[in-house]
Each structure stands twice: as C-alpha cells, then as structure tokens.
Amino acid sequence: MPFIPHTDEDIRHMLAEIGVDSVNALFDEIPEDLRDPGLPRVPAGVSEMEITRVMNERATGDTLGPCFVGAGAYRHHVPAAVWEVTTRGEYYSAYTPYQAEASQGTLQLIYEYQSMMAGLMAMDASNASLYDGGSAMAEAVLMAVRANRKSKSGRILVPDTANPLYCDATRTIVSNQGLVLESVPSDPSTGVVDPATLKKWDGEDIAALVVPQPNWFGRLEDAAALTDWARRNGALVIAVVNPTAMAVITPPGEWGEQGADIACGEGQPLGIPLSSGGPYFGFMCCRKAYVRQMPGRIVGRTVDLEGRTGYTLTLQAREQHIRRSKATSNICTNQGLMVTAATMYLALLGAEGLERVAAQCHDTTRRLTERLTGIDGVSLRFDGPYFHERVIELDRPAEPVFHQLAAQGVLAGYPLGRHDKRLANALLVCATETVTEADMDRYVDALGQALARAA
C-alpha cells in the first residue's frame, strides 16, 4: 500500500481498459479454495516513522565495545566515501547488467574490480563475485574437479587448518555430487601443515589441494611447498586467502614454481561492514586456462559499432541462463553491490595503503598478544609466522571466559573449542588497525581480572 501510486481514478480507468469489474477478478484463475487465505500472523503495516523507531531501538541495543574477534570477519576502517557512493541509486537499484549499453557503469566497475582482484592475487582472471568465502571455497572445489580433466577420483585434500565453517559450507554444497573432502592433519605444535605429511598421498589421484593462507589459526602455511607437491601429483591448488594479507604476503599466483590454479576467499575485509555476518562477497580468481570453468559472471572489454571501448558480460555460455543443466554453477544473482564497495575501497587504498593497513593489523596483533601472554594463565598456543590472528591458550575453558568478557563489552576472541575439543582452552585473537591502546588496556585488564579468580 505505501508504495503504490494508483489513485481511485487510475484504478477505474485501468479496470475498464482490461474489461473487468474489480481487481479481484484478475485472480479468478486461481482455484477458489486457494484464494485469499488471510495472513493473521502478519501484523498490520506501519509507517516509515514507526519502523524507524523500532529499528533505532534494536540497533542501539546491539551496540558493542572493542572487538578482538576475527575468525573469518574483520573489523576494518571503511572510508565514508565507499558507502556514500555505493548506495547511489544507479548502483543500488540496478539489475544484473544484461542490457550492456544501459549498464556501462556497473560493467566498467566490475571490469576494474576483476583487474584489482587479479592484481592482488597475481592471477590471470577474476569473476564478478560469488556469495561469500565459504561458498566460494565450495565453488572452487567443484571448479577444480571440472578443470582437472586428468583426475577422476573426486578427492580433495583439505588441511585441518582451513576455516571449519568454510569446510562445513563446502561439504553441504559439494557432497551431493559425490565429491570427498579428505582432511590433511596439521602439526599440533605449530598449527600449520608440515608439507611432509602429504607424502601419504604421493601418487594418488587427487583432484585438488586446498591451501589456506593465513590459515584458520592465523598462521602462515608453507604455501610454496604445498603448491609444488600438488603440481607434482597432478592436483590443482585452490588458495583460500585473506585479501588484506595479500598486500604483504606472497599471493597465490606466486606460490611455488608455478603458482596456484584457483584463488578464492572472503571479500569482506575490503570495505564491507561486519553487519552480523553479511552481505559479504566471495571472490575467485584463476589461471587463464581455467577461465571457461569459472562459475559466476565475468565482464569483458570490447568495442561498440563505432569502435569505442565498452564492457559487457562475457563467456555466458558457462552460465545457467544459457547452459541450463550444463552450466558451471547455478549461481545467478551474486554480490554486485558488495563488489562495488570493494572496488572503491581498493581504489582508495591502493597497493601502498593496503600494505599499511596490513602491516598495522599485524603489528597491533603482535603487540596485543605480547601483552596477553604476559598475563598469568595465558600462553601462546602456536608460535611462528602469522598475519593478524594468533591463538592463545588459557588455563581454563575459553568459552565461559569469552561470555564473561562479552558481558563487559569486550569480544575477547573466538573460542576454538567449538570446532575442536583439543582446543577447548584456546582463543583465536585478532586486532586490526581499528584497535587502540585503550582498547587493548581494557582487554588486558578484563582478562587479567577474569583469570585472577579461581578457575
């Protein structure tokens, strides 16, 4: 009702033109016993003013203090320009750019996004986005199985240092096609995979190896060695990476002798607000050779009738609307607006700005964890190179401590025991560039006090 422009006069005129008496008559093909069910459980409509009040109250109730949780979603500074421009109606309320001539804004932007992501990952090509990091890993697995023509096994090796939530989503999505994810155990003392562990699969038919970088524990894997093993064994390499880290850490395209085959991950760190878990976006890049196996939209540069540069969706023969049951994926709507924001974020930061952000995150995490491990009852669980997350070990179960500190407004980290009982005392801690000294003081004090009490 609120958004319908029809006046009574309009309605009369329109019904007359159609030749019916009432709007209801237009529904007369619906079997009568199905018609007009009533919606008793839906409340009556409210004005914008009323719902604004409700939402203001609910949003305020949700406000929190400092955040030391990462575990797949990171609180970064998002430049104001990003969302002020992204929410412009022309981006916000456009459809997927099917009519290229009337969508050059979105199309050029996606082309620029693809260029940036390929640049950041040092890969040949990027698609226009997938839903999120977890489903991107699933699509990467499906893609690798398609792309690896030599492999027939449908077996994928996944280190136990990969994000367990991504693994869950991947399992949900790929298991109906009979693919099997096999776990590669990490070294429990270092929190990374010892490349020697892979010997066990030497010579076997493995479609792909997943390499997380940094891994679930924030540690840096020996991506070069893992990649080279895969290459020798005919397995493709799927890099699952944090895009901020890639400003300073060796990107997938440069792993080992020939680089990874597919790079994917969660795009959220690139200008997307935490927003309780979404919308984010999944990114995916690959080698040139595999472009035709990529899922999702891809934009290409071309020319118009007069030879002017223009942009259009391309390689659509991979997609469901053309290929239907033979498509590379069923994905249709993806995360366009998020990519719009990420493109602006990357343009604002540039390579140097992103390096500074990455370095600052690393440094803040280093300083925080040094202070935390100075507290009685806190130690470092895994030592060795890391990006911006580290695992600390408490002298007691972490879950109750997490809740205790949350009640004081401090999100102390992610309790790793949720996925692995052996890590019941462990917290995965992250401190991005947004964390201040005062935030750290608050955390250190709160944790110190919590642990000072008897366990």
Place this chain on the structure above:
Amino acid sequence: MPFIPHTDEDIRHMLAEIGVDSVNALFDEIPEDLRDPGLPRVPAGVSEMEITRVMNERATGDTLGPCFVGAGAYRHHVPAAVWEVTTRGEYYSAYTPYQAEASQGTLQLIYEYQSMMAGLMAMDASNASLYDGGSAMAEAVLMAVRANRKSKSGRILVPDTANPLYCDATRTIVSNQGLVLESVPSDPSTGVVDPATLKKWDGEDIAALVVPQPNWFGRLEDAAALTDWARRNGALVIAVVNPTAMAVITPPGEWGEQGADIACGEGQPLGIPLSSGGPYFGFMCCRKAYVRQMPGRIVGRTVDLEGRTGYTLTLQAREQHIRRSKATSNICTNQGLMVTAATMYLALLGAEGLERVAAQCHDTTRRLTERLTGIDGVSLRFDGPYFHERVIELDRPAEPVFHQLAAQGVLAGYPLGRHDKRLANALLVCATETVTEADMDRYVDALGQALARAA
C-alpha cells in the same frame, strides 16, 4: 595533506614549468616577517579512522530521549529518501548555479521549491532561501521598508508574541539602518494580540506590521483582523509563519481581505533535522508587486536557443554581485542544500500528507497538554486556538524543573522565563507526530514526580 594528489614527480615537473625551485618560493611576495607563523595550537592531522572514532563517541554522548521542546525547531519524521537523495554528490558538491546550462538540476529543483512554497503560503512568488527564520524576519523588515514607498518612518510594529529570538536577530541586523521595532503588547490572559490594541497607531506612519502565526506561545492570532488594520493604515504585512501549520491554517495569502504582503519563516520543519540548531533555512514569499524588492536568489523558467524549457537565476539586478552597494541585501551563499531536502520532503508528503502531519501534531499536543494539566500544580496558561504548542504554568519556577527532567532524558518544554520574567513558571510545550504514548507517559510521570516534591 590527505586530499592532495601530487606525487613527488608531479611537484618536480610543475615547479620546473613555473620556473621556481621550491613551493616556498611561490610565497615570496608575502613580507618575510609575516611568513610561516607556525600553528602550535592546531593539533597534528589524524586519519579518517581516528576522527571517526572521536565523532562517534561525541555523538553518542549527545543522544537524548523524548523531546517536547519546539520554540522554533521541531522534531518531525524525516523520510529516509530525503537525505539519501539530497546528499548525492551532484547536489551536495555543486556551487550556486551561475552556469545555468551545467546546473539545470539545481535550478529546476529551486523552481519547483519556489512553486511549492508559493503554493503553501498562497503567495505569488518565493525566493530560493535565506539563512534561517530569524534572519528571514530581518530581511523581511528591510524589504518592507524598501517596498513601502509611501512610508518614511522606518517604524515596524512587532507583537510581543513574536519569537523573541527572531526579534533579537532582527534587531541586530536592521538597527544599523536606523529602523525601529515597536512592540505591540498582547493580552496577558489570552496570549494573543487583541486587534483593538492597534488603535493606538491608527493614522501613524508605520512601514509594516509583523504577524506571527502561530505565535511564540503556539496560539493562533486573528491574522485577518491584523492584516486588515495594516492595509487600512498603509502598513505592509509581514507574516512569520510555521510552514507545517500552513497545511491546515489559513495561509498568509488569504489573510483578511487582500492577504499579507510578505510571508517568511523557518523552513526547518520541512524535512530538516534538528541538528543542534542548523543548518536550517529561511523562506520568503511575497506579492508579485514586490518581487523586485526581494533579497536572495530567484530562479525563473525560460527557453533555450532551440525553444526548449530551461531554468536560470533571474532578476539578478537585485543582487550584490551585480548591484553591489545598491543591492536588496548582501546575501550571496544561502541554504541551497536545505531547500533541496525541503523540496523532496514536500513532494513526498504532498498537501494531504502535510495535512496529516499537521493534524497529528495538533492532536498529540492536545492530548499531552490535557494529561499534563491533570497533574497537581500544572495549569494551562493561555486557552484558545493553537496549533502544536501550548503554554503550561507550573506551581514553581520552570527552569529548575526543565533541568531536572532533562537529566532524566526528558526535554520537558521551553522555559519562557528566559525572555519574560512574568512567565518564570511557564513552559512552552510541543508534541509532534513523532511523540508516542510511551513518550507521553514518561513525561507525565516525570513531571508528576518532580512536582510532588516540595517546591
């Protein structure tokens, strides 16, 4: 520094082109003893992230509960669309539309605004805005003195029911030109001017009479009688009105037999956030005969070379950039972006929507004041027709009660004793459409408790 795009290479190249060694050399015409003062009291620059944190903290600290204060600024619902569209870069970051062909967006919008304001006031013409309600009243006084060719006295009658803050601003602005504001006393029992009071000035040379509607006490003046008196006495009528009220109350153009000559006021109620007092905008409308005496920008419709409709600033010979010392005012920059918002607000609401808002405000204020006057120690100070404000009288000084309730998060009204000692116990109370039953409960409870204690 943060917003400067120059690279070192750019700087080198540019200095070479200019033919100087350093940027500093470009300042060599400044006497040496004036150069490079240093700015020790200005702190070092901070990043957007840092200032964002500061502002978030400061804004949160400022948050308040329900608001029953009006007194010149009103909390109305502002549709989200208004500011989402108004802050589009093309409106936000454009200059005054001097180059008409490159400013048709702003120009057509102002033409539409002028049409809406003229429509709401039932006047012939509107300008493109003045600074605020107070300075608009000052400009209206200056304009009336110019326009009233027959009057030589520079005497202006202003009822003591006009907004005292507007009167202060007006006095500051017009007194240097020797104009005199003479006060017309209201009836202390009704809070409005008895038209018979004006008899005192019958036959005298009065340039203009100011008529506030609703007046400072929220009461409705007998605008028709006042207007007709002025007409008979050769004085122009300056209406100072609340624009929301005009949706339901007789507009200036229809006052008395021939209507007011100038209508002005504060535009804030039309979609402008309270924002601690500004930016708002002053509006001004007038009869056709006086258009050439109006201050400020005016947009006219015309045609281009090919006969197509277009819009341009017009009657610029009134303005300072053409007429210099003979201009109708020194105003240059006005409140364009606020008018942009107000135009969208009025378009969204339309006449019917604005009527509903006005009626709701009136009704909420009625219900609130009925409940308040049910409290022991509270009475109505002025009875009689009102729009959306009423004066209540406490059994003790209002100022301390105001502060007491504010500390509990309730803005109880405006203590009128600030401008008139005789009203030391009075509160000017307003309840707009944004006030809920729960808000009222909170106010009634808090006031009841406050007054239950000994004075």
Place this chain on the structure above:
Amino acid sequence: MTQEELIFDLGRTGRYARAQAPATTAGLSDIPDAFRRKRRATLPEVSELQVVRHYTRLSQKNFSIDTHFYPLGSCTMKYNPRACNSLAMLPGFLDRHPHAPDSTGQGFLACLWELQEMLAEVTGMRSVSLAPMAGAQGEFTGVAMIRAYHVARGDTERTEILVPDAAHGTNPATAVMCGYKVREIPTAADGDVDMEALQEAVGPQTAGIMLTNPSTVGVFERRIQEIAALVHDAGGLLYYDGANLNAILGKARPGDMGFDVIHINLHKTFSTPHGGGGPGAGAVGVGERLLPHIPVPQVGHDDNGYHWRGEDEIPQTIGRLSAFMGNAGVLLRAYVYARMLGSNGMVRVAEFATLNANYLMSRLRAEGFQVWLPERRASHEFIVSLKSEAKELGVTAGDFAKRLLDLGYHAPTAYFPLLVPECFLIEPTETETRDDLEGFVQAMVTIREEARQDKDFVKGAPYNMPVRRLDEVKAAKELDLKWQGDAG
C-alpha cells in the same frame, strides 16, 4: 556522454587516499622474507577525489529503478524504499561481529525471527530458514533437502528432478548440482504444464518437481493441486521457485497448493535492492516433511530471548550454506519492507502488480502487439511475441530492446522463456504509475513505426547510450578481462 577512463589510467605512482590508511608503516620484520610479497600488487594509484569522481560519473551510465522504468520480467524491479537501506545501515547493526554472542544481538535476531514468522505465514509453510544468499542458493537448499528426505527414508533410487521447459535456467542447473538428472516437461498450448506429459514422466525415479507459480510464462498454473497429488502419489516432492511470489503475495499460498518447499527471492518480492547483481537473499520455507532438514543457522525464540539454532537442535540439517548467516543486512532490509507493508500491504502488492500487468497487456494488445496467451489472465507479468514484427519488418525483439533504451525505458526480459519466439517477458510491478505504463506503450508503438519507416535505423540502436551496440563476439573470442598495465 564522454567516455570514462579506467581508474588505473587515472593513477600516478605513489598516490593513494592518505586519510584512509595508517600514517606510518608498522613493522613486518618478524614475518620471514619467504612469506613476503615481492612485487607490489597492481592496484589503482589515485586520490580520494579521483575515486569519488570516477565512480560518481560511472554510476550515471547505469539505468536503475531510481532513474528508469525497468520492466524486466521475472526480476520484479520495483521501488526499493530508501528507509530499508538507511535502517539496515544503522551503526549498531553494521558494527556487530557475526561471532558476537546472541545476548548482544537480540535486536538483530528479533528482526530475523519476525521475518521468519512473516515469511512462513505468507508462504503457508511450517518453518523458514533465512540462510540462502540468493534465489539459486535457495533452490539448491530446497533440492538438497528433498534429497536428504529421500535418503533419510532409505529411498535412494530417485534420480530425477522434473522441470518445465519454460523454467528459469537456475532450476535445471540446481538439480544437477544436487546430483540429479533433469527431465523437462513441456508446456501446453494454454500455458499450463502439459498434464499428459507430466503423467508420463512421473514415476519411482522422480525425486521431485520444480515449479514456478505463476509460471515463467506469466500465468497461474490452474491444475496445481492435481499436479501436487500426482507427484506426491509417486513419492516425489514439490519445489516452489518463489521468483514470482509478488504476483500472489497474500492472495494464495504455495503451502496450500501442496508444495513441500519454497524459496523466496527477497530481492524481488520483498524489494531489497538488486545492486547491479546482488546481494540477494533466498529464504526457504518448508512443510512438515522437510522440517528436519532445514539449513542452519536458523533463529529460535524461547523464554530467554532469541538464539541461533545449530546442528545440535537440528541434527538432520543439510548443514550450513555460508560461513555465517547468509546476507544478514539484506534480511534487515526485507524485514523493514515487510513491516511497512503489513498484511494489507502485501495483498495490495499482489493486486496492483497484477493490475499493472493486465493493464499493460491490454494496452499493448490494443495497439496491435501479439500477446502470447491472450485468453489467459496475466499474473504480475506477461509475454509479448514480436515474431510478426521480426518477420514483416525485419526487426527482432533484440532490436526493440536496444531502441527502448534510447527512448528511456529499460528493455523487458528478452528471449526468455525459450519456448516463445522473439519474446518479451514484461513485468511492470506495482510501483509504477499508469502514466509510465502508457509511456512504455507509446515507446513500443514508436519503435514499430520507426521500423516501418527505416528498419536499419532501429537495428542500429541504441544511439543515445554511452556506447552503441557492443561486439559481444569479440568480447568472448579476444578475452580481455583485466587491465594489462600501461602496456595493455
């Protein structure tokens, strides 16, 4: 309109938006060299003003709901209320970390829980999960649940999903992703499913059928109850593709029709923005049979407030579909919209979407255009076939589409569904005025007239867009998918 350079071409080495990055470079020296990036990433090197200006200018090259009538069939391009955006972007919602405990997110969870309830009511289903991130993922979720259902019953011989030939491409693609074979069911001449063919196709190998109702040919499937009985009798389940729910919101419920599972494109019926290609949200609703298999997380509600329900509470769930809670911020937008509509508003959405579609169909027909199923009621959309224009005047649906852009109208969906030649699938939606519909009719008439005068003129369209018709063959053959540096 001038051409816009690529953002990379605007750059100069060493430039970036300095207000946006930490001022000093913190140390990375404790990260061994072997892990460190050697060459800087190829990213634009531009100032903040350059970014704002470039992307503001680029945006102006888009058609969108906020600028144009956009009657893209099956896509429900209606007004996206601005409050839905501003309220979903309140700092309290935006800053909330997905791993923050439920206790600190009661406001957010309350919105989601109420949305679940409202969606269950309007679909007539038992329970709703908001996890899927778009329509296609909703489809995946639904079919995966159908599979889980059969598997849980030990009924493992079902290998086929039935799909009408008019179905959206995501339907067959989804069935395959779930490990099924696809069997196409033809559409009868009256626009409904060909019942004989269906009877033939249904059997013990049938896992289920995916239907859209109103269907993608824009009419209500009248024998839906018969179809449901047929498929259920054979042991299969019914999947409802909710892309067209706008047509029947509050007027009829998929659950009442016999469907076992449904997805709703919240970015269509519930007006969350399409964003130039997402994000969407594809909430799924299930009936009794699939209740145990609903994906996680789902919002639960008890005396202690709201909480996430996980695998512990739903042990037979098909699992999770993303790392967190789907497109949470999109769900907030849908919630705000649903609350503003309310029950009455929802019914009126269906009514006026249908009124606009039938009116536009009548008008185009009156102007001599060939409506595909003229004897049927249009739902919220309908099909015009430009076959005779193509034959007699030599201008195709594609030509009409391009010329419409010149005249200020986004083209309808063209060449879908595949079974109607030279077709336009036209969906005006309820938020457009009669005047705008009339403007579209006039544009269609104008183009036909132009084609009569000079068909090559129409075939050369568009003329007023930022670019003329693009060489798509070149785009696909000489792949140019990224900026190649100054050399490129």
Place this chain on the structure above:
Amino acid sequence: MTQEELIFDLGRTGRYARAQAPATTAGLSDIPDAFRRKRRATLPEVSELQVVRHYTRLSQKNFSIDTHFYPLGSCTMKYNPRACNSLAMLPGFLDRHPHAPDSTGQGFLACLWELQEMLAEVTGMRSVSLAPMAGAQGEFTGVAMIRAYHVARGDTERTEILVPDAAHGTNPATAVMCGYKVREIPTAADGDVDMEALQEAVGPQTAGIMLTNPSTVGVFERRIQEIAALVHDAGGLLYYDGANLNAILGKARPGDMGFDVIHINLHKTFSTPHGGGGPGAGAVGVGERLLPHIPVPQVGHDDNGYHWRGEDEIPQTIGRLSAFMGNAGVLLRAYVYARMLGSNGMVRVAEFATLNANYLMSRLRAEGFQVWLPERRASHEFIVSLKSEAKELGVTAGDFAKRLLDLGYHAPTAYFPLLVPECFLIEPTETETRDDLEGFVQAMVTIREEARQDKDFVKGAPYNMPVRRLDEVKAAKELDLKWQGDAG
C-alpha cells in the same frame, strides 16, 4: 538527455508517499473554522518512487565537484571529504534539539570549541565566533562590530567604509546594510591597492576598510602592513574578507598583518559543501579591539565543561544573527576537515593550492593566453583576460565559458573582478591533479582553435548540456517564477 517534467506534472490528485504520513487524520475540530485553510495548497501529488526518480534524474543535470573539475575563482571548489558529511549526520548530532541543555550536548560543544580555537590560531585572532551563516553574514557581523566599537567610544562621526574596486559585491552591500557609505579605492597597475588613492581617501570619516588578501585579482597585497598603519592611524579598523584564506592557510595570518576582524568562509577553505548554493558558514575572528562586541552565542569552556556564552557574559555583543547557533552541522563538517588536515595539512593546502594555480597560469601563458598580472605570483587563483580573443576572433569570455561546459569543464568565474575586461578568474584548488589541469589547458586551446575555424560554432555553445544557451532576457522580462497549475 531527455527533458525532465516538473514534479507537479507527474502528479495525480490523491497521491502522496503514504509511508511518510500518519495513516489516519487526527481531529482538528477544536480549531475554529475561521483559522482553517479552505483550499488545499498546491503541492505535487506523487509517489515515493516518483520523487526519488525525479530528483535522482535531475541531479544528473548538475556539474559538481564530485563529477567535474570546477575552477570557479574565489569559490574554492575543492573535494568535500565524504566523512565530513557522514560524521556530521550521526544520529546523536542530528537529533539534538537546539534548546537541549548544554549538559546534554558536551560532545557537540567540544567540537565547536575546538574549532573556534583552531580558527583563532590559523587567523591569528584573539577570539572566534561561529555564529554567522555565510561569508556575507560574516562580513555583516564584522562591520557591525566595527560600528559598535566606534559607537562605544563615542566616535560617531565615522560614516564611510573603504572598499577596493576589485572587491566582491558582498563587501559594498554589507557596508550599506551596516549604515555606512562606500568609498571605492582603485587597484594599481601592479595589482595592489593604489596607495596614493588610499592615502587620499583615509580620514576622520573612515570607519574602516574591507580587504581580501590575497585579493580578488589573485595576488598578495604586499603593502598590507603599510595599509594597516595608515588606516589605524586615522582611527579606522581593518576588515579581512577571508574568502581567499585557502591561499595562505598556515603560511601567513591576517591577525599578524594588522587586521582587526576577519570572516572565514568555512565552505571554501574548510571544504564544507557548497550544496548548490549553501549552507555555508562565515565564522568571524576578532582582535583585541573588537573582543567585547563578538556575536552570541559563542562556546565557552571552563572546569564544568562547555557552555554557550550569551549576552550575560558578553554584554557589549552586537547580538545574535540567527535564532540558534548558525549552521551548526556545517561547523561539524569543518571541524572534521580541520582535524583531518591538522597543522601540517593546513600548510600543505595553501602550498598545493598555490602550486596548482601558478602551474596552470604558466601553462596557459605558455599556450599564448594573456595572464593579467604575469609578473606577479599567482596566489591560489589568477586572472586570464580573453580580450584579444574577443577582439581578434570575436568570441568572448562568456563564449569560452559555455564551450568549456561541452568539453567537460566547469567554467571559471567570468567577468569578475569587474576591472579586467573579458576575464576568467581561475582557481584550480589543491585537490586536482596535474592531469586535470592539463586537460583544462587543452580544452582552452581547443576552443581557441575552434573559434579560429568557426567562431559561430563557439558562440552557439553549449551543445552537449541538457539545454542550449538560455534566454535570460526573457527570464527577467516575462517572469515565470512558479508552476501555474495545469493551465500554466
């Protein structure tokens, strides 16, 4: 580009954005009929989508900083950082009522107080009031204080304000509003004030002088200290029009030059948006002499925090200039900007604004355009005279201006200052890149070349704007200032 109908023409009786108004009409019956409006106001009758679409489309017809290089001399059209907007629009600031007690607005007051302090420092003045709502009101405030100063000393014979002939129109208009006569001082050939003429003009009737420095001809007034001594010796005071402060921010201070009062256009130097014509903010700074007369309210700071200073604390104040605290939200934007710049950043603003101006001046000169004061340093702006182009090619500065629009550049300020024939006052600002400056040079060269080929082509410009050149005479003669209804 298609023409945009008026919003009124899009309407239909009975339509409005229903989500935005109360659903039911509350009673007004207790308001007697005599006070009630009889005929409904003429306002548009449109839906929410129509409003959003109309004003989104209209916006695209504007040039702006966010879309174009905009070198409008004297106006300082530089990048308006987006954070300044989003932070000033935080709900906590927006919802605050101006009459709320100081105790509930400490955050807001703290920003204003710090802004006052920073502005006092960069101008070299004793105290700052943020009350004036634009430059012109700042001027009024300053001259009114000068008057109050003389009056307070019983010095009532001073009747004149001196103003250079190159001054902005607001200067003489302001003097008159304050009850003064204006006496114009000519500009010497070197661009500075003609000292002889000034000496002659100064006298016991001199209340003060209004100067802009760097002046509106784009050069620094080198003898400013001499001028100050001269005027002060005669008992007059010096007013500094701060429109050009961007040129010397942190490089030199008006207070040090001898000025008694200054206004600062925060919407220029401190980059708050121009908004298509405001709101601005015209903070004033005063030296010792005018301290008692500063306008109210001003923010004060003591052990109890921040508070408004009113007439009780400043009994000799000239009074208030608006109902509340001027353009408060604009002040927040200026504060955020000032903090992001910091002291270093401020100096760099002046340096790079000056660098860009001198570079552009050099380049245009190298291309054969006549710079007005070639032997002088440009400040942040400079003048090009197109007199010889007008004479030799028959195209005026106005023609160049219109053709520049076609080429994607907003025109510089044309025909101001009045003393230079066919002039462009060009101010590139510090936020534009060298490439953009070069683009502007090329556009100027192109137009001159076009004029050589075909002067009428240039005189017919613009061609690519939403409208061609407009008939301004008709606009002024056949006044059409509002929509006249369907009849109109």
